[in-house]
Amino acid sequence: MAISAYFHIPFCAHICHYCDFNKVFAAGQPIDDYLRAMDKEMAWTAAEFGRRLQTLFIGGGTPTVLEPAQLGRLFESIHRHFQFDRSTAEFTVEANPDGLTSEKLAILRAAGVNRLSIGVQTFDPELLCAIGRTHRREDVVRAVEMAREAGFVNISVDLMYGLPGQTLALFLADLEAALSLEVAHLSVYSLMVEPKTMFYNEWRKGRLRLPGEEAEAEMYEAAMDRLPAGGYRQYEISNYALPGRESRHNLTYWNNEEYYGIGAGAHSYIDGVRRENIGPVRHYIAAIERGEWPHRAVRRLTVREQMEEELFLGLRKTEGVSKARFRQKFGCEMDDVFGAAIRRELACGRLEETNGHLRLTKRGRLLGNEVFAAFLGEM
Numbered sequence: 001m002a003i004s005a006y007f008h009i010p011f012c013a014h015i016c017h018y019c020d021f022n023k024v025f026a027a028g029q030p031i032d033d034y035l036r037a038m039d040k041e042m043a044w045t046a047a048e049f050g051r052r053l054q055t056l057f058i059g060g061g062t063p064t065v066l067e068p069a070q071l072g073r074l075f076e077s078i079h080r081h082f083q084f085d086r087s088t089a090e091f092t093v094e095a096n097p098d099g100l101t102s103e104k105l106a107i108l109r110a111a112g113v114n115r116l117s118i119g120v121q122t123f124d125p126e127l128l129c130a131i132g133r134t135h136r137r138e139d140v141v142r143a144v145e146m147a148r149e150a151g152f153v154n155i156s157v158d159l160m161y162g163l164p165g166q167t168l169a170l171f172l173a174d175l176e177a178a179l180s181l182e183v184a185h186l187s188v189y190s191l192m193v194e195p196k197t198m199f200y201n202e203w204r205k206g207r208l209r210l211p212g213e214e215a216e217a218e219m220y221e222a223a224m225d226r227l228p229a230g231g232y233r234q235y236e237i238s239n240y241a242l243p244g245r246e247s248r249h250n251l252t253y254w255n256n257e258e259y260y261g262i263g264a265g266a267h268s269y270i271d272g273v274r275r276e277n278i279g280p281v282r283h284y285i286a287a288i289e290r291g292e293w294p295h296r297a298v299r300r301l302t303v304r305e306q307m308e309e310e311l312f313l314g315l316r317k318t319e320g321v322s323k324a325r326f327r328q329k330f331g332c333e334m335d336d337v338f339g340a341a342i343r344r345e346l347a348c349g350r351l352e353e354t355n356g357h358l359r360l361t362k363r364g365r366l367l368g369n370e371v372f373a374a375f376l377g378e379m
């Protein structure tokens with residue numbers, strides 16, 4: 001059976017003030033050793049769990065900071081260890097708007113990459129500076145143009161809201177600018193202030209001026225109104241797509257299906273077991289060079305935990321969780337397991353039932369975390 005695979009490239013040319021993903025400043029890093037270590041992890045993974053892939057996602061960090069020759073080696077490894085059908089597999093690479101070149105884009109296309117996810121966050125020059133991004137609005141327009149010239153049709157753009165100093169008016173302007181790009185897919189994330197980021201330090205010192213909960217909710221609602229008016233369907237709490245352009249890779253996560261995670265800090269889910277790889281680059285390389293799987297944590301989920309994940313991940317999708325799929329996977333009814341919490345959330349209008357699916361209402365989407373907390377409280 002074909003499966004999804006995530007490949008992590010933890011290097012960035014510059015570190016953004018909000019980012020808590022597994023990444024390091026690229027200069028001086030043992031990138032070639034890292035790619036060799038990934039090659040081994042790919043070989044072990046393919047031998048143990050199978051070679052056939054249906055979706056591939058190279059994320060980071062910034063995969064496109066790799067030099068052309070390094071990108072070539074990464075793709076050579078992927079093609080040597082795994083098999084996928086170029087015409088049907090979804091193959092995404094993440095990129096920043098600056099630093100993308102037509103040479104790199106051509107290498108991606110030649111390797112079978114057919115989806116490009118560009119991190120834009122905002123188009124406003126002052127906000128870009130405030131969050132530590134190095135690109136300008138012109139870079140975004142040029143990156144999208146260059147990607148199209150290279151043959152990319154399936155392009156996605158990430159935006160963020162709730163940024164320090166961001167107003168509803170500024171965010172509405174970002175939505176319009178994003179719409180004018182006419183890309184296939186938009187992800188719209190609310191800023192999370194996470195430990196070990198520059199923003200967290202400022203926030204602790206009381207120096208980070210965030211828009212506040214109410215303004216943030218208004219921005220979320222603005223996206224939920226404006227993007228569908230532009231032809232995009234919201235298919236997940238933070239994701240919007242033109243018809244047929246939903247991210248199949250990310251849907252494997254929300255459908256609680258299996259995936260490989262290769263590289264430092266990558267997560268995988270296979271046969272009911274979640275694994276998290278070692279994060280620090282040198283420790284990851286050292287484990288592999290000793291001939292050991294680079295795992296930091298391995299946990300077999302109980303059936304109960306698998307059911308909870310089916311519910312929580314599935315509720316992120318606009319269509320919700322399918323009751324029939326739940327029955328098929330677990331041999332029992334969702335209502336028998338979570339009945340009391342479901343009934344309460346239905347009664348207060350944060351959940352609804354349609355076409356055999358349980359899903360968040362529009363209000364529920366706004367209060368997503370509270371709904372999840374209500375379920376967890378019950379458990």
Ligand SMILES: C[S@@+](CC[C@H](N)C(=O)[O-])C[C@H]1O[C@@H](n2cnc3c(N)ncnc32)[C@H](O)[C@@H]1O
Binds near residue numbers: 063094
């Ligand atoms: C981890 S980055 C990797 C891709 C690429 N380096 C970039 O910056 O676009 C992927 C996306 O995660 C989102 N992101 C990162 N940190 C975040 C945070 N603290 N809160 C919300 N979204 C965040 C951003 O929208 C970003 O585009």
Ligand SMILES: C[S@@+](CC[C@H](N)C(=O)[O-])C[C@H]1O[C@@H](n2cnc3c(N)ncnc32)[C@H](O)[C@@H]1O
Binds near residue numbers: 156185267
């Ligand atoms: C925030 S999402 C952005 C996706 C993008 N909006 C899209 O539609 O393709 C991607 C980020 O999630 C993280 N990520 C995704 N899958 C992962 C996995 N299996 N293990 C570790 N990190 C993962 C990576 O940091 C990656 O840069």
Ligand code: SF4
Binds near residue numbers: 016020061096119
């Ligand atoms: S947001 Fe992207 S470019 Fe910025 S530090 Fe995180 S991974 Fe690197």
